[in-house]
Amino acid sequence: MTTIAVVSAGLSEPSSTRLLADRLAAAAVAALDVDPGAEVQVRTVDLRPLAHDVIDAMLTRFSSPALAEAMATVVEADAVVFVTPVFTAGMSGLAKSFLDVMDKDALTDMPVLLGATGGTARHSLALEHALRPVFAYLRAAVVPTAVFAATDDWGSDEAGALDARIRRGGADLAWAIGASRRQPQQTGVLPAVTDFAALLGDLRH
Template identity: 55%
Template sequence: MKLVVVSAGLGVPSSTRLLADRLAAAVDRRTPAGIQVVELRDLAVQIAHAFTNGFPGGALAAAQDAVAGADGLIVVTPVFSASYSGLFKSFFDVLDKDALVGKPVLIAATGGTARHSLVLEHALRPLFAHLRAVVVPTGVYAASEDWGEQGLAGRIERAAGELAALLAGPSATGADTPGRFEVVPFEEQLAALGEKTVEPGAGLPL
């Protein structure tokens, strides 16, 4: 099992990297995995060159291969101008367009104020949905005042549990257990509806 952590933190030390490490440790406690961290700060120049000449440098190519070959990802960005950082977005722009298809991804972000917490929903989740990744339901945002608070620890544990379940496969989600919900692809639901005959007005609310 290979888990790749992408951190877009710029400082040393970095709260973004700290959050990434806590998330990775929480996942590893549930589903032991080989963890590789990709620090985008160290790849900034090669990412810029990849845009201008179309060829990644050696370190960037290795990071791209690691992400493409991972069983799951944890991605963490600092918030700039109410969105993900330019460095974070640029890295995913130079990935192969199919690199994340079907891959479980846990999204997270750090910022100076809780007012930017919706960055997870209006920026990160749409980005990875566009890349056709499978984004876990719980995203984790950490504002400056969240560190040391029980609420942050709870969100980390909940998100890590969701990612670990996806990494472990369908049997870990309890799909075969009575009383649990099974995820049915939309195409199958649509096909099943097409096989049924529904009289006009049947089942509509009064």
């Protein structure tokens, strides 16, 4: 089974960031050359509900069970689609903080497709100067195509161009999955916080 983890750092609901992330994952699945009957699983990690847990992990170096599960989803996947809104010419603080609380070796050789959303196309270079260097530091196998979607790209004459970029990015990730040298990973995440109330309840029984 091939598993693709989709990380969306969108802060609104509904979110154009989540929409782009889902479409990139669908394009990768469509481009995968898998045996008939082989299963491809897409598992989504929305960072918005985990925002407080991420900050707590930065301060305490312990992760909540929900955050530990989210990080395990990413670490144990065969590939990652990572999409963030662009703020102040860079990835969102939530997206960067999520990467900061993960082990620095957790994404080594991981095939990664990067995406970003923003108000105008002027923010598109953030993919290259703000996101790609971070994943290079983490030694991830980032695919050449990165996909940016501005507000005008949705439901306009530019939608066809966005569709083409999404298909190209999905094809790149599918190729990277087939060529990946990444070995199966155990969960390399921060230790989870013990729920002492639940533990004491178990002991009483």
